[in-house]
Amino acid sequence: MNKQEEVHDFIQNGHKTYLKHLSIDCVIFGYHEHQLKVLLLKSKKSIWSLAGGFIKRDEPLLEAAIRILKERTGLDELFLQQFQTFGEPSRSYRTAEDIKKLSDVAKASISKDHWLLDRTLSIGYYAVTEYSKVTPQADFFSEKCEWWDVDGLPALFFDHHLIATEALKALRTQIYHQPIGFNLLPEKFTLPEIHDLYETILGKKLDRRNFPKKLLSVGIIKKLNEQKKIGAHRSPFLYKFDKRKYDKALKEGIVLAF
């Protein structure tokens, strides 16, 4: 199927594949060079939106989120977290006009009870990734797929601005209580690297000398006897996560104060 056929098929037959009234929206955060970004999509005739999708009739919820994420980023094994379900009735009213923008299906063929006109609740997930790992890939709906600075998002579809804001809040709360970094950093990483990750996500400066104390004392990261060559400067030591303690902290929660 070519792209146009795919869209057409989705509009005509999606209701046979997907659950009604429900969608998933993923807020995909990417960090890079001290910038926190969100991956947004845009279709030709429409506005920017989060990476979203529907849940297949027999698909586990988490698998659907992973699938949607993979369709957008090509990555799995990201840090992925359900954080809130959005259910205002007004959040999602589409018009036949909106659907027509998706493809050149004759407007007449969109009946009043078309499945895409239904009220939709959306289950919000957020993900975090190192953004150079991701090749933004527009899917069959979308023309563009780009990273936007979290502090400068454009006008967004529906309530996606609210979803993005809540996701950021949830991520920043979470980072004080769960370790983060596995799958976001290389297997062996330096203190400046992980320090940067935390500063970027929290959007604030963290003292360079105090920062690693808690992670080390909890045992989540371990210093290795190796250094990384970084060119014209002093070689930083490499560290790695202690997966056992990391997972324990993930499960039981920790209290960090930065």
Add this chain to the structure above:
Amino acid sequence: MNKQEEVHDFIQNGHKTYLKHLSIDCVIFGYHEHQLKVLLLKSKKSIWSLAGGFIKRDEPLLEAAIRILKERTGLDELFLQQFQTFGEPSRSYRTAEDIKKLSDVAKASISKDHWLLDRTLSIGYYAVTEYSKVTPQADFFSEKCEWWDVDGLPALFFDHHLIATEALKALRTQIYHQPIGFNLLPEKFTLPEIHDLYETILGKKLDRRNFPKKLLSVGIIKKLNEQKKIGAHRSPFLYKFDKRKYDKALKEGIVLAF
């Protein structure tokens, strides 16, 4: 409509009123005399379950949760919190047999595509209430409605045991970051009363002298110049919440350590 007719109508016509594939389950926690309980319902031919319900086609999600809660407890203005959405496909498969148990509708009238046989995702909310304020009230499905000790729940419907466990985890996490007590305690309450509330929810002893320090230093509670007569013992002072600071802490979050 009498009860039997209501059930019948719900089974036959519910799909016109409610959203497909979606439900809400409320884990209603009640505390009383240092015991933390959960309100459970049981229908005649079935098993114990959480207080659940469906979302009306144009009803905001939160309103639906409030409505379901009110149907069960007669109370509104409870501490009510969305915490997770459950979406395993296997979580909710009913059989025509299950539906028949709800009423004496002829089994033959339950077609294979009956709306109650659909896969259902459930949005989990929890609530907390002082349990003497609640008159457990069986609804039109249920025969019994009782408080069960959180540590001794019976076998539960579907994945309701998981939902209850996750709710308790969420409540216990939340209580370290948001104030709780408003609408759960009388307008004026004593330190022993609020101390008891926290001990009951957390399921552990908290030092009587250290406990109020943080709440006082953050200004969430204020000491009044009045005492409560409690009979044969020394009269404890009354306190009340500073609603402005309470709400601020609710919104911005706090860090408590007990």
Add this chain to the structure above:
DNA sequence: TCAAAAGTGTTCAATGTACACCCATGC
């Protein structure tokens, strides 16, 4: 030898934790 980045430890302040004796009340 210089510029850029990374390594490292101490002091002080705030917070958390442990702990026990006296007081009020009603019977």
Add this chain to the structure above:
DNA sequence: GCATGGGTGTACATTGAACACTTTTGA
């Protein structure tokens, strides 16, 4: 006067926060 429950403060330990100079590296 006694049993019960409530009121209260201090000392110590832990944690967090602030802060600057030295070392390494390659150009």
